Amino acid sequence: xxxxxxxxxxxxxxxxxxxxxxxxxxxxxxxxxxxxxxxxxxxxxxxxxxxxxxxxxxxxxxxxxxxxxxxxxxxxxxxxxxxxxxxxxxxxxxxxxxxxxxxxxxxxxxxxxxxxxxxxxxxxxxxxxxxxxxxxxxxxxxxxxxxxxxxxxxxxxxxxxxxxxxxxxxxxxxxxxxxxxxxxxxxxxxxxxxxxxxxxxxxxxxxxxxxxxxxxxxxxxxxxxxxxxxxxxxxxxxxxxxxxxxxxxxxxxxxxxxxxxxxxxxxxxxxxxxxxxxxxxxxxxxxxxxxxxxxxxxxxxxxxxxxxxxxxxxxxxxxxxxxxxxxxxxxxxxxxxxxxxxxxxxxxxxxxxxxxxxxxxxxxxxxxxxxxxxxxxxxxxxxxxxxxxxxxxxxxxxxxxxxxxxxxxxx
Amino acid sequence: xxxxxxxxxxxxxxxxxxxxxxxxxxxxxxxxxxxxxxxxxxxxxxxxxxxxxxxxxxxxxxxxxxxxxxxxxxxxxxxxxxxxxxxxxxxxxxxxxxxxxxxxxxxxxxxxxxxxxxxxxxxxxxxxxxxxxxxxxxxxxxxxxxxxxxxxxxxxxxxxxxxxxxxxxxxxxxxxxxxxxxxxxxxxxxxxxxxxxxxxxxxxxxxxxxxxxxxxxxxxxxxxxxxxxxxxxxxxxxxxxxxxxxxxxxxxxxxxxxxxxxxxxxxxxxxxxxxxxxxxxxxxxxx
Numbered sequence: 001x002x003x004x005x006x007x008x009x010x011x012x013x014x015x016x017x018x019x020x021x022x023x024x025x026x027x028x029x030x031x032x033x034x035x036x037x038x039x040x041x042x043x044x045x046x047x048x049x050x051x052x053x054x055x056x057x058x059x060x061x062x063x064x065x066x067x068x069x070x071x072x073x074x075x076x077x078x079x080x081x082x083x084x085x086x087x088x089x090x091x092x093x094x095x096x097x098x099x100x101x102x103x104x105x106x107x108x109x110x111x112x113x114x115x116x117x118x119x120x121x122x123x124x125x126x127x128x129x130x131x132x133x134x135x136x137x138x139x140x141x142x143x144x145x146x147x148x149x150x151x152x153x154x155x156x157x158x159x160x161x162x163x164x165x166x167x168x169x170x171x172x173x174x175x176x177x178x179x180x181x182x183x184x185x186x187x188x189x190x191x192x193x194x195x196x197x198x199x200x201x202x203x204x205x206x207x208x209x210x211x212x213x214x215x216x217x218x219x220x221x222x223x224x225x226x227x228x229x230x231x232x233x234x235x236x237x238x239x240x241x242x243x244x245x246x247x248x249x250x251x252x253x254x255x256x257x258x259x260x261x262x263x264x265x266x267x268x269x270x271x272x273x274x275x276x277x278x279x280x281x282x283x284x285x286x287x288x289x290x291x292x293x294x295x296x297x298x299x300x301x302x303x304x305x306x307x308x309x310x311x312x313x314x315x316x317x318x319x320x321x322x323x324x325x326x327x328x329x330x331x332x333x334x335x336x337x338x339x340x341x342x343x344x345x346x347x348x349x350x351x352x353x354x355x356x357x358x359x360x361x362x363x364x365x366x367x368x369x370x371x372x373x374x375x376x377x378x379x380x381x382x383x384x385x386x387x388x389x390x391x392x393x394x395x396x397x398x399x400x401x402x403x404x405x406x407x408x409x410x411x
Numbered sequence: 412x413x414x415x416x417x418x419x420x421x422x423x424x425x426x427x428x429x430x431x432x433x434x435x436x437x438x439x440x441x442x443x444x445x446x447x448x449x450x451x452x453x454x455x456x457x458x459x460x461x462x463x464x465x466x467x468x469x470x471x472x473x474x475x476x477x478x479x480x481x482x483x484x485x486x487x488x489x490x491x492x493x494x495x496x497x498x499x500x501x502x503x504x505x506x507x508x509x510x511x512x513x514x515x516x517x518x519x520x521x522x523x524x525x526x527x528x529x530x531x532x533x534x535x536x537x538x539x540x541x542x543x544x545x546x547x548x549x550x551x552x553x554x555x556x557x558x559x560x561x562x563x564x565x566x567x568x569x570x571x572x573x574x575x576x577x578x579x580x581x582x583x584x585x586x587x588x589x590x591x592x593x594x595x596x597x598x599x600x601x602x603x604x605x606x607x608x609x610x611x612x613x614x615x616x617x618x619x620x621x622x623x624x625x626x627x628x629x630x631x632x633x634x635x636x637x638x639x640x641x642x643x644x645x646x647x648x649x650x651x652x653x654x655x656x657x658x659x660x661x662x663x664x665x666x667x668x669x670x671x672x673x674x675x676x677x678x679x680x681x682x683x684x685x686x687x688x689x690x691x692x693x694x695x696x697x698x
Contacts, residue, residue, distance in 0.1 A: 052593050073599035085590035089612040099598035146594075 002063025002076075002153035003028040003186060004049060009058030011044050011210075018044050020210045022058070029184045031177070033201030035191060037233070041210040042190045046156050049188060050079050063153050078147035079156040083163065084139045086131040086146070092118070093127040096145050117145045137168045144179065155180070155187040161196065173200060194234050198222065206230050228358035231277050231351060237315055237326045240283065242276045243355065255352070259320035260300040262347055273355040278346035283327035285316045285341040287334075298342040304329075306337050318343065456480070456667035463664045479668040483652075486665055489672070491644065492651030497676070498561055499636075499647050500629035503569035507576050507625040510569070512618060515580030516606045520592060530581065533574045541571055541634055552639055563639040564647065568629035575628075576621035583617020584610055619684055627677055648673045 004026040011019040019041040026032040034042040047053040049060055051072030060067050067075050086095050096117055097110040105113075118124045121141045131139055140160060147155055160176075161169045177200050180187050191197055197204045198218040205215045206229075214226045218234075225231035231239050244257010246269055253269075255262040255276050262276060285302065286295055294301075302318040307329050316329040320343060327343055329335050352361045426434070451470075455463070459476040462469065483489055517523075518530055548567055549558075557563040587610060595605045611618065633649040640646055652673065655666035 047593075050593075050597060052596065072596050077597065079594070079597050081590040081594060083588065083590055085588065085594040087591065087594075087609060089609075102598060102600055102604070 003030070004063075004154055004188060005059075005061040006045070006049070007059040007061065009045070009048065009060060010056045011041070011048060011053065012056040018210050019048070019055075022210075022212055024205055024212060024215065026186060026188055029186055031180050031187045031189065031200060031202045033189045033191060033197040033204045034207060035194060035197040035201075035204050035233070036207035036213075037192055040207040042192075042207050043158055045207070046079075046158055046188060046190050049154070050077055050156050051075050075154075076152050077154040077156055078150050078152040079158065080143045080147050080160045082159040084131070084143040084160075086139060086142055088131050091128050091130055092123060092134070092142050095131070095142055096123075096127075096149055099146070099150050113149050117149045121145045121148075136164050137172060140164060140172055141175075144176070148179070148183065151185075153186065155185050155189075157187065157189040159191050160189075162191070162193070169196075176200065195236060198234070206233060208233075224360075225351070226360055228275055228277065228353040228360070231353070231360070235279055235281075237280045239277045239279050239351075240325045240327075242278075242323075243273075244276065245271070245273050246352070247271050255350075258323055259302075259325075260343065262299050262350060264352075269352055269361050274361070275353040275355055275358070277351045277353060279349060280315055280326040281328060282346040282349040283325070283343060284345050285318060285327045285329050285333075285335060286344055288340040288342050294342050295344050297344045297347065299346065300325075300343040302327075302341050302343045304335055304337055304339045304341055307335065316341070452667045452671055455663050456671045458664050460664065476664065479664045480672065483655075483665045483669040483672070486662070487651060487654045487669075488643070489648075489651065489669055492646055492648045493673075493676075495561070495645050495651070496630055496647040496649070496673075499564045499568060499632075500626050502561060502565035503572070503629040504622050504626045506565060506569040507573055508618070508622055511573060511576040511580055511621060511625075512611065512614075513606065514577050515584050516602075516610055518577065518581045519584035519587075520610075521602065530578075533577055537574045545634065545638060548635070549638055557639070559640055559642040559645065561645055564629075564632070564635055567635045567639070568632050569625070571632070571635075572625040572628040576625050579621035579624065580614065580617050583614050583620075587613050623680060623684060626680065630673075630677055 004024075006022050006024045009019060009022040010017060022041075022045060024032075034045060036042050044053055048055045049062070049067075051067065051070065055068055062070075062075055062077070087098065090098065093114055097114045100110045100113055101107075114127070115124070118127055121144060123138070123141055123145060126134060126138060126142075131142065134142065140163075143160065157176075161172050164172060173196060176189075189196075189200060201218060203215060204218055204221055206213045206221060208229050214221060214230045216224075221230060221234050225234060228241065232241065242255075242258030242260050244255055244260075246253060246255050246264060248254075248271065251263065253264045253271075255264055255274065257276070260276070285304065286298075288294075288301060300320045302320045302325060305317045305319055305324070308315045308317065309331070314329045314331050315326050316335060318325045318327060318341065325343060327346075335341060353359060354361055454470060454472065456479055457475045457477065458469075458472040458479075459474060462472050462474070462476075518526060552558050552563045552567075557566070591609055591613070592605055595609055600608065630647075631649065632647070636647050636650045637653075640650065643651075648669075652666060652669040655662040655669065
């Protein structure tokens with residue numbers, strides 16, 4: 001097995017930099033996920049590692065050897081493509097054995113290897129079928145088998161599950177993880193699906209605009225994103241973002257903007273313009289009653305647009321002032337479309353990002369890390385309960401700037 | 412959907428009744444014009460020697476003279492001409508296949524400087540009428556000692572159709588997913604092997620389409636055959652049946668019978684590969 005190291009890798013197409021100064025180290029036997037939106041350069045990075053694209057500058061090191069000038073076939077890697085790239089005119093047996101056959105392996109050895117791989121992937125009954133006679137999942141397994149049979153040092157996978165239906169995708173996801181764990185082969189897996197990234201990768205490298213934003217374990221990225229982009233990209237539903245300002249008030253330092261008002265610790269940050277992010281999982285909508293005392297951790301008043309029932313939990317898509325916010329809803333509360341609600345909680349897990357750079361300044365995983373991030377001053381929380389609900393109710397002006405809050409979480 | 416809406420939609424989709432009648436008449440007229448030469452050819456081919464000389468000409472013969480088809484074979488060495496045409500058209504098609512398939516693969520899939528310019532140059536050669544090349548080609552054939560040989564026509568017919576075959580195959584190869592080439596590259600296969608193992612099997616519809624064009628162009632070629640071949644034993648059909656055009660008279664019935672027979676192989680080829688031809692011609696139109 002072998003690790004992969006990218007050192008200062010650039011890829012230019014004409015005058016456009018598709019990958020910029022990429023530095024990434026993938027350990028021997030590690031399952032690394034390259035995650036990012038379309039056009040962020042993740043597939044180009046994978047193709048550069050494969051040798052199907054040439055790096056404009058920088059070094060690509062595979063198993064300790066600089067591979068920039070090494071032909072793809074000599075890099076000892078195998079790739080699984082998004083559309084499987086099976087040879088349609090060949091049977092499953094021929095597809096699986098093709099690389100071995102062409103490398104000069106003996107007929108008997110090829111047949112044995114094909115038999116073993118087919119058995120391990122449940123392809124034995126399908127060996128004499130052509131790809132067109134297979135289902136999506138079966139094709140995917142043939143593509144995997146074709147990669148596995150060569151026992152390469154590195155697996156490269158380019159969104160291999162994106163053409164499968166949701167149920168099959170989950171099955172194949174598990175199958176892939178088991179396979180990688182069993183073989184212990186270094187794997188670099190490209191996806192734009194953060195659920196795949198979170199569930200499959202030992203580590204995840206988030207890319208955006210050709211740059212590497214952050215590398216870390218899935219939980220690290222979820223709890224401690226380095227910037228607003230990573231925070232918004234990781235997690236489903238996406239993080240709620242509120243643009244506003246932090247300033248000292250009579251009751252202490254507070255974030256006000258995007259229709260919410262959140263008390264902060266004095267030491268958390270300086271006064272100024274920020275973006276506050278709170279994941280939907282840490283926010284909840286509770287029923288609003290005219291004249292009733294608002295919950296102590298209420299941060300805004302909102303109206304329910306609709307409720308999404310996901311089975312294990314439900315999320316309400318709410319409007320706070322004129323912005324969309326997503327928060328958990330208890331089915332037992334009987335909250336439905338059009339209901340007025342209090343938006344509560346989330347303060348302990350809220351994260352602040354610099355408005356100008358998007359970099360995280362405080363918060364995120366505070367409880368795990370043992371550091372008080374955007375912990376709400378207890379007194380302020382209770383004392384400001386009514387006040388914190390006030391902005392929306394009283395029509396206090398929202399933070400300046402359009403799109404201060406985004407239910408979609410896109411930065 | 413309401414009745415009124417249905418009627419309205421029907422009107423949009425199918426057009427008004429008078430409009431449909433006019434359209435059908437127009438199409439019918441086009442079909443008549445297209446078929447007329449073949450009908451005249453077929454009727455003339457079965458007109459007897461006496462009837463053909465009658466003036467004013469009768470379009471439909473009183474007696475059908477099937478013997479014209481056998482007489483055409485005895486009047487000139489028609490079987491030999493068929494064989495010659497088959498050798499020449501087949502040879503130029505094979506030559507085309509060997510030259511156009513790798514060229515199309517390179518143009519479709521390999522990145523090299525001047526690729527696009529070369530592709531445009533190839534199609535630009537199609538703009539030149541063969542007659543412009545005739546004298547130069549004749550001199551070349553003399554230098555190469557190819558006058559009165561099959562090779563002269565094989566090479567010239569092959570080179571005339573080469574640009575169009577390259578273009579058809581390039582378009583088809585371009586439609587084969589890049590990932591198949593990438594997968595083969597990662598499997599350790601070189602470009603030649605990728606071509607042989609994958610692009611040729613997957614490109615069969617496009618290749619067949621292109622080669623049919625090549626065959627038909629060579630089968631119907633007249634100018635080079637008339638110029639480069641004077642030896643009757645290697646004459647193709649096109650110039651062979653020209654023998655029915657004498658100085659004193661033209662044996663129209665034999666000429667048409669032979670012409671009709673000369674169409675048969677091409678017609679059979681088209682019928683045989685009709686489905687693949689359609690697939691090849693529309694390749695790349697949609698994903």
